[in-house]
Amino acid sequence: MSQVTPQMMELAARLVAQEMGSKDSSGPAPPAAFHVCEKLRPYLSTLMGKAGFQAVLSRALAVASVKTPWLKAVQVKADGALEGWDQPEAQVAAKELTEGCVLLVSHLLGLLDAFIGHHLTLRMVRDVWPKLSLEDSQFTPGDQP
Numbered sequence: 001m002s003q004v005t006p007q008m009m010e011l012a013a014r015l016v017a018q019e020m021g022s023k024d025s026s027g028p029a030p031p032a033a034f035h036v037c038e039k040l041r042p043y044l045s046t047l048m049g050k051a052g053f054q055a056v057l058s059r060a061l062a063v064a065s066v067k068t069p070w071l072k073a074v075q076v077k078a079d080g081a082l083e084g085w086d087q088p089e090a091q092v093a094a095k096e097l098t099e100g101c102v103l104l105v106s107h108l109l110g111l112l113d114a115f116i117g118h119h120l121t122l123r124m125v126r127d128v129w130p131k132l133s134l135e136d137s138q139f140t141p142g143d144q145p
Contacts, residue, residue, distance in 0.1 A: 004103075004110050004114075005105060005107045006105045007109070008106045008109045009102065009106045009108050011075050011109060011125065011134075012036075012102045012103075012105035012108075012109055013031075013102045013106075014134075015036045015105055015129065015132070015133060016032040016033060016098065016101045016102050016105055016123070017032075018129060018132060019032040019033075019035040019036050019039075020098070021037075021059060021080035022034045022123075023033075030082070030085050031085055031097055031100070031101045032085075032098070033082075033100070033101030033102075033104045033105050034082045034085060036101075036108075037057060037080075037082055037104075037108065038081065038082075038107070038127050039129075040124070040128060041053060041080045041081070043124055043127065043128060044056070044080075044112075044124075045080060047116070047145055048056070050078070050079055051055040051105075053080045054076050054077075054078060054079070054080045054110065055083055055107060056111050056112070056115070057076050057080055057082070058076045059074075059111060060104060060107035060109075060110075061076060061082075061104060063072060063107045064100065064103045064104040064106075064107045067103060068096075068099065068100035068103050068104070070092045070096065070100055071100050071103075073085070073087040073144060074118065096107070109121060109125075113123070124133075
């Protein structure tokens with residue numbers, strides 16, 4: 001169901017990069033994908049309920065973990081929060097961590113795109129990250145809210 005398009009992959013990479021740039025460097029921190037999902041959680045929980053968000057994020061995690069084995073250590077709690085990134089089996093190199101984060105977020109965005117539509121998905125991203133520039137992205141002018 002979730003088709004990861006190049007546009008969604010690019011958007012996910014931008015969101016992960018934004019969150020990597022804004023995280024506090026004091027002590028070990030969760031991967032950037034966790035920050036992206038955590039910022040989306042209140043919006044999506046309002047839209048589809050906590051159980052709905054948990055189900056969509058669980059599906060995105062299941063699909064992403066096929067290509068990114070370290071994600072198999074991660075679980076979605078009942079409230080939609082992600083946990084397990086600090087388990088020994090989830091400890092990976094920085095590049096692999098970033099690639100997994102981008103893949104997880106792109107699958108989540110792909111599912112949202114399928115469920116609520118492209119325009120609403122982009123509008124929600126704009127609401128959560130108002131300073132994120134999509135000017136030089138692969139989205140067409142009609143795609144941007």
